[in-house]
Each structure stands twice: as structure tokens, then as C-alpha cells.
Amino acid sequence: MNSRESQGDNGEEAPRGRVEMIPAKRRALILERLRREGAAGIQELADAINASPSTIRRDLEHLVKQGALERTHGGALLQSTARATFEPDIALAAQLRREEKNAIAAAVAEALRPGQSVIFDAGTTVLAVARAVANRRLPLTAVTNSLAIAQVLADVPEVHLIVPGGTVRPGSTTLVGRPGEDFLRSLHADIALIGTHAITGRTLTETSLDVAAMKQAMIAAARHVMVLVDSSKFTAPSFCTICDVADIQEIVTDDGIDPLALEELRRLKVVLRVVPVLRQDRHRG
Amino acid sequence: MNSRESQGDNGEEAPRGRVEMIPAKRRALILERLRREGAAGIQELADAINASPSTIRRDLEHLVKQGALERTHGGALLQSTARATFEPDIALAAQLRREEKNAIAAAVAEALRPGQSVIFDAGTTVLAVARAVANRRLPLTAVTNSLAIAQVLADVPEVHLIVPGGTVRPGSTTLVGRPGEDFLRSLHADIALIGTHAITGRTLTETSLDVAAMKQAMIAAARHVMVLVDSSKFTAPSFCTICDVADIQEIVTDDGIDPLALEELRRLKVVLRVVPVLRQDRHRG
DNA sequence: GATCGATTCTGGAAGATTTTGACAATTTTC
DNA sequence: GAAAATTGTCAAAATCTTCCAGAATCGATC
Numbered sequence: 001m002n003s004r005e006s007q008g009d010n011g012e013e014a015p016r017g018r019v020e021m022i023p024a025k026r027r028a029l030i031l032e033r034l035r036r037e038g039a040a041g042i043q044e045l046a047d048a049i050n051a052s053p054s055t056i057r058r059d060l061e062h063l064v065k066q067g068a069l070e071r072t073h074g075g076a077l078l079q080s081t082a083r084a085t086f087e088p089d090i091a092l093a094a095q096l097r098r099e100e101k102n103a104i105a106a107a108v109a110e111a112l113r114p115g116q117s118v119i120f121d122a123g124t125t126v127l128a129v130a131r132a133v134a135n136r137r138l139p140l141t142a143v144t145n146s147l148a149i150a151q152v153l154a155d156v157p158e159v160h161l162i163v164p165g166g167t168v169r170p171g172s173t174t175l176v177g178r179p180g181e182d183f184l185r186s187l188h189a190d191i192a193l194i195g196t197h198a199i200t201g202r203t204l205t206e207t208s209l210d211v212a213a214m215k216q217a218m219i220a221a222a223r224h225v226m227v228l229v230d231s232s233k234f235t236a237p238s239f240c241t242i243c244d245v246a247d248i249q250e251i252v253t254d255d256g257i258d259p260l261a262l263e264e265l266r267r268l269k270v271v272l273r274v275v276p277v278l279r280q281d282r283h284r285g
Numbered sequence: 286m287n288s289r290e291s292q293g294d295n296g297e298e299a300p301r302g303r304v305e306m307i308p309a310k311r312r313a314l315i316l317e318r319l320r321r322e323g324a325a326g327i328q329e330l331a332d333a334i335n336a337s338p339s340t341i342r343r344d345l346e347h348l349v350k351q352g353a354l355e356r357t358h359g360g361a362l363l364q365s366t367a368r369a370t371f372e373p374d375i376a377l378a379a380q381l382r383r384e385e386k387n388a389i390a391a392a393v394a395e396a397l398r399p400g401q402s403v404i405f406d407a408g409t410t411v412l413a414v415a416r417a418v419a420n421r422r423l424p425l426t427a428v429t430n431s432l433a434i435a436q437v438l439a440d441v442p443e444v445h446l447i448v449p450g451g452t453v454r455p456g457s458t459t460l461v462g463r464p465g466e467d468f469l470r471s472l473h474a475d476i477a478l479i480g481t482h483a484i485t486g487r488t489l490t491e492t493s494l495d496v497a498a499m500k501q502a503m504i505a506a507a508r509h510v511m512v513l514v515d516s517s518k519f520t521a522p523s524f525c526t527i528c529d530v531a532d533i534q535e536i537v538t539d540d541g542i543d544p545l546a547l548e549e550l551r552r553l554k555v556v557l558r559v560v561p562v563l564r565q566d567r568h569r570g
Numbered sequence: 571g572a573t574c575g576a577t578t579c580t581g582g583a584a585g586a587t588t589t590t591g592a593c594a595a596t597t598t599t600c
Numbered sequence: 601g602a603a604a605a606t607t608g609t610c611a612a613a614a615t616c617t618t619c620c621a622g623a624a625t626c627g628a629t630c
Contacts, residue, residue: 023579036387038380041307042615052581057616070373073588074307074615077373078380147439147448150432154453163432163460165450165468168439175448183450183464308589327605337591342606358598359605577626587616597606 026051027059034069034078041075100230100254103277105129108193108228108252114139116190119218120153122146122174122211123195125228133159143189145180145214147173169210176210184217192222194248196229197238199261202245202268205238212240224249231256245270311336312344313377319354319363320378321483321520326360348374379409385515385539388562390414393478393513393537399424401475404503405438407431407459407496408480410513418444428474430465430499432458454495461495469502477507479533481514484546485522487530487553497525509534516541530555 029049033040042060046053060076063069070077105128112118112133118140120126130149133140139158144150145166153159164180164187194215196204204227206212219225225248234257245251250271257274265272314334318325327345331338345361348354351372355362390413397403397418403425405411415434418425424443429435430451438444449465449472479500481489489512491497504510510533519542530536535556542559550557 037383038377039307039310039313041305044305053615054581055579058579072307072309072373075309077309077377079373147432147435150453151436151458154432154458155456157455161453163448163450163453165448165460165465168435168446168448170442173436173439175450179464179468180450338605339591340589343589571630573628573630575626575628577624579624580622581620582622583618583620585616585618587614589614590612592611593609595607595609597604599604600602 021049021051023059026055027063030056030059030063030076031068034076039072039075039077044075097230097232100232100256100277101125101128103254103275104228104230104252105132107273107275108226109133109136109138112138112140112191115141117141117188118143119184119187119189119192119222120144120146120149121192121194121215121218122149122172123228125230126193126195127152129193129228141189143184143187145175145218147175166214167210169208174211174214176208176214181214181217184214184221187221189222190224192218192225194218194225194227196227196233196242198236199227199229199234199245199251200237201264203237204242204245204248206240206242207238209240212242215242219243219247226250226252229253231258234258234261306334306336308344309374309377311340312348312374313381315341315344315348315361316353316363316375316378317381319361321517324357324360324362329360382515382517384562385517385541386410386413388539388560389513389515389537390417392558392560393511394418394421394423397423397425397476400426402426402428402473404469404472404474404477404507405429405431405434406477406479406500406503407434407457408513410515411478411480412437414478414513426474428469428472430460430503432460451499452495454493459496459499461493461499466499466502469499469506472506474507475509477503477510479503479510479512481512481518481527482523483521484512484514484519484530484536486549488522489527489530489533490523491525491527492523494525497527500527504528504532511535511537513537515539516543519543519546 026049030040030045033045033048042053042056045056049056060069060071064071067079069079101124104125108129109132120130120142122145127146127149130144130152134152134156137156137158141160141162142153143162143164144153145164147168150161150163153161164175164183166175166180167177168175196215197207198205206215227248227250229251231254245265245268248270250273251265252273252275254275254277256277262274311334315325315330318330318333327338327341330341334341345354345356349356351374352364353372353375354364386409389410393414394417405415405427407430412431412434415437419437419441422441422443426445426447427438428447428449429438430449432453435446435448438446449460449468451460451465452462453460481500482491491500512533512535514536516539530550530553533555535558536550537558537560539560539562541562547559
């Protein structure tokens with residue numbers, strides 16, 4: 001807005017003056033162009049954005065550090081979807097209870113064995129397990145109804161990925177209903193990794209009927225059901241009941257769990273694993 | 286900008302100067318051609334890409350080291366196992382012909398009407414249609430077997446998205462086989478947007494049996510089948526036949542199509558739409 | 571709110587590095 | 601044995617890296 005060299009009236013040729021564009025917008029333009037074309041050259045970008053090659057290079061350097069693209073001699077390539085989803089920088093940083101979920105995910109991924117067939121429920125904790133599996137290139141047969149998890153696992157050659165299918169709930173990336181639910185009934189997996197909205201007493205609950213039905217189908221299709229819940233989920237129940245604790249084999253949570261809830265669960269016939277969390281700098285004590 | 290560009294009075298084309306293309310894109314072009322033809326000679330590639338044989342040789346050497354192809358005397362063969370790993374050049378090869386694909390996609394998106402049920406096949410051209418639909422927030426019932434397209438459409442509240450499900454082919458984001466194929470048989474959509482690897486005469490072909498079967502199911506499930514192919518796809522056939530032109534209702538391509546192929550198609554009972562492309566005077570046909 | 575110093579951003583230049591096309595000598599293919 | 605392809609080398613051109621000096625933004629102080 002500062003009348004900084006308005007360069008006359010926007011002539012056709014670009015004079016050497018500094019262009020009025022904030023770096024973030026320039027980088028967004030670069031990314032947009034790369035998404036359209038897949039690749040772009042330095043000079044080509046400099047002409048299109050009306051900035052100097054030096055600036056473009058620095059922008060690319062910045063974007064590479066962010067993990068959004070890959071640099072090549074003379075230009076840049078869009079980073080493949082796999083690594084893009086690994087980046088915790090984009091939307092993942094805003095995720096709640098990240099440390100707890102990552103700790104749980106690491107423990108679960110450690111417990112998986114090569115060659116097992118594993119059902120991945122939707123949910124951020126299970127997604128974290130999928131990322132860990134992808135990083136270790138663990139050879140699995142994976143079944144998931146989450147588009148996000150499918151995207152992560154699709155680029156891992158060692159993983160045989162099956163998507164049961166279904167309808168996407170608006171605003172989410174979860175598939176529910178037909179044909180996935182029926183298809184799951186014909187499967188028999190070694191392990192199911194299930195998330196839930198709440199565990200109250202010995203009851204697992206969820207907010208939506210569709211989702212609850214899908215989880216029930218997953219639970220029925222696996223020999224060993226692991227429920228992954230961070231400690232904040234031991235709270236008041238949601239609308240629909242998924243199942244009873246007796247229907248599952250193992251619960252994995254973090255050490256922030258309420259001692260009373262812990263005590264109650266210990267009396268049940270379920271393997272209970274409490275993962276310690278290295279908390280960085282929240283309240284300690 | 287390039288001083289050598291302007292001295293093209295010697296021949297009618299092929300200025301000897303350095304071509305404006307970053308190496309990565311050139312290698313992607315080589316890969317794309319190899320994927321289409323199966324094999325290619327040095328001179329043939331040099332002519333097509335407008336680079337010198339020396340450069341092509343060095344590119345091939347580079348790609349061999351990357352494991353994407355196999356070198357032979359006089360040319361190169363596609364390495365069949367190259368799909369296992371997701372190298373950037375290979376990823377880029379799928380994004381070529383951007384202008385043509387975008388032009389086709391815009392024309393197709395324009396033809397869609399609110400409330401229609403549309404099957405989205407996998408493929409970059411169809412993905413471009415999905416992006417256009419997302420931008421216009423066109424209310425549709427969408428069915429897709431592509432994780433990438435599903436990801437795009439999942440964010441649009443106006444779109445009712447259904448994923449038939451299936452198994453992911455390694456290195457791709459396409460779902461094939463069960464349960465999606467069976468599920469598609471129970472669907473009846475208004476429109477199917479289908480991509481194909483090649484159209485030869487009146488036969489549509491694909492490289493993989495699984496994919497061909499999925500496309501067949503999609504074609505059978507729609508009242509109006511539109512095949513979306515950029516003009517480079519009118520070439521030698523691939524392994525598996527999908528169907529005959531008589532089984533589809535409409536072909537949408539760009540104006541780079543070979544006149545002979547065009548003439549041949551005009552004689553068939555299929556709606557043929559040729560979309561003009563605004564080419565930026567970059568590469569000659 | 572205004573001013574001053576610090577930090578960051580931008581464009582450009584010089585030298586190092588990479589890429590490219592051409593050519594001669596050698597190898598391979600038929 | 602001839603034609604085509606490959607390898608190695610070399611000079612020109614483009615790009616990359618590293619620096620520098622203005623200019624703008626930011627933060628703090630008044």
C-alpha cells in the first residue's frame with residue numbers, strides 16, 4: 001500500500017523494480033503452477049511471477065525445506081504424494097494430543113510383524129500408525145476405510161493395500177456403508193486397529209451410526225482387536241455403542257489415563273497397554 | 286532471451302540451440318514415450334524431444350542408474366519392475382500433456398449438470414475434471430476408484446462421494462478388483478468418464494488386466510460413457526482390450542489428433558468432440 | 571504515534587559446476 | 601567388411617553457489 005514505485009501503470013515489460021508481492025503469495029503461485037504442470041524451470045517461473053531468478057531459487061529452497069517439492073537442475077518437481085503426507089508441517093501440527101498419539105502409534109507399529117494382515121480404522125491415531133508402517137516399509141496386507149491412510153500406504157511397495165469402499169462422509173475422509181461393510185464380513189485379518197470416540201466403563205461409543213457399524217464390521221473381521229485411544233477418550237459416552245470391552249482383545253493408551261479408569265479396566269479380561277509419553281513442555285506434575 | 290533462438294533461418298525447424306526444457310522434464314518425456322511404445326531408439330527420441338543424441342544417451346544413462354529402464358544397443362526398453370519405486374521422473378511422466386488434458390477437462394466439466402451421477406475413472410485427465418468440479422462446487426453423486434480423485438472430491442461438501450473399493454496397484458493410486466468391480470455392477474450412473482492407455486482403430490486398450498476389467502465394469506454401469514484421451518493416445522495398442530468404440534457414446538480429445546485417426550472415428554457412430562488447445566508456442570507437435 | 575536500529579528480503583555479479591552439442595576413435599551389429 | 605551405435609573428450613552455454621549492497625519490514629524505544 002505504501003506508494004512504493006508503482007512503476008507507472010503496469011506496463012507490458014517488467015522494469016527492474018521490486019514487485020509488490022509478499023513472499024508467501026509468490027511461493028503459493030509457484031506451488032500452484034507446479035501442481036498444474038508437474039515441473040517448472042527457474043527462468044520460466046521468474047518470467048511468470050516477475051521476480052528475479054535469485055528470488056525464485058530462494059523460494060524453491062524454502063519450499064524444499066518445507067518438503068513441498070523437489071529441486072532439480074534448472075527447476076523443480078512436485079514432491080510425490082507419499083512424502084507430502086509424511087510432512088507433519090502442513091495440517092498435522094494443529095492436531096490435538098499429538099505426542100500421545102505418536103507414542104501410542106510407535107508402540108503399536110513396533111508390535112506389528114511382517115506378513116500380518118491388518119485392518120486400519122479411520123482416525124488420527126491409526127493414521128500415525130500407518131505413517132510409522134510406511135517409514136519402516138513394513139510388509140503388510142493392509143485394509144483401510146480411510147482415504148488419508150490409503151494415500152499414505154499406497155506408495156509403499158511392500159504394503160498390499162485393500163480398500164473396502166463405501167460412501168464418504170461430508171467433510172471427512174472416512175468411507176462408511178456399502179460395499180465396504182459387506183466386504184469386511186468376508187475378510188479374516190490378523191489384527192484390527194480401531195479408534196473410538198469414547199470409552200466409558202466397559203462400553204466403546206461413537207458419534208455416528210454409520211461409523212459405529214463400520215467399526216463393528218472391522219472388529220468382527222479380525223482375530224485380535226487393538227483399540228487405540230489417547231487418555232482423553234476415557235470420558236462420557238457418545239451416541240452409539242460400538243461394542244463392549246469383552247469384544248476386543250487389547251487397549252493401547254498413554255500414561256495420562258485416569259487411575260480410576262485404569263483400575264476398572266484392569267479387572268476386565270483385556271490386555272491393557274499403557275504407553276509412556278515424553279511430554280515436552282506442558283504442565284508437568 | 287536466448288540469442289540462438291532467433292537465428293532459425295537455416296532450416297525450417299529444429300534450431301540447433303539449447304532447447305528450453307529442464308532435464309527432469311526431458312527424462313519424463315522419454316519415460317512417457319517408452320511407456321507408450323515399450324521401446325524407443327536414440328534417434329527417434331532425439332527427434333521427438335528435439336535434443337541431440339548425446340543428450341539422449343546421457344539421459345538414458347541417468348534413467349538406467351535410476352532403475353527405470355534398460356539400455357539396449359540403439360535404444361532403450363522399459364524396465365517392467367520400475368513401478369515398484371516411485372521416482373520423481375516417473376511421477377512426472379504421468380503429468381505430461383498438461384495443456385491438452387486441462388482443455389479436455391474444462392470442456393467435460395462444462396458439460397456436467399448438477400445432480401447427475403458420474404463415475405470417475407482413474408487417470409490424470411479425469412483427475413483434472415475432478416479438480417474442475419471441485420472448483421465449481423458442482424453438486425454431483427460421484428463414484429471413483431482413484432484415491433487421488435477421491436481425495437480431491439472429499440473436500441467438496443456438495444459432492445456425494447462413493448468409493449467402490451478394491452486393491453491398490455503398487456505405485457499407483459488406483460483401486461482394482463474386489464469388491465469394487467462387483468459393486469459397480471449394481472450401480473446405474475448417468476455418466477462415466479473413462480481414460481484409456483491407447484485407442485487404435487476402434488479398439489480401446491489398457492496395460493493391465495485388472496484395470497481393463499475395472500473400466501469394463503464402469504462402462505457397463507453408465508448410460509453415457511465419455512472416453513477422455515489426449516491426442517497422443519491414438520497409437521499402437523497395449524496388452525488388454527477394454528472394449529470397442531461401439532460400446533461407448535462419446536470421445537473427447539484435443540485438436541492435436543492425427544487427421545487420419547479423426548477421419549476414421551468420424552465414420553463410427555460415436556459423438557466425437559475435439560477440444561481446441563491454446564498452446565503456448567512451446568514445442569512443436 | 572513516530573523514529574531508529576536490526577533483521578529479512580531482493581536483485582545482481584563473479585566464480586565454480588553442470589549440461590549440452592559436436593566430433594573423432596572404437597565397438598557392435600548384420 | 602560396411603553401416604550404425606557407443607565412448608570419450610572438448611568448448612560453449614546455462615545453471616548453481618556464494619557473496620554483496622540496497623530496500624523493506626519488524627521490533628523496540630521514546
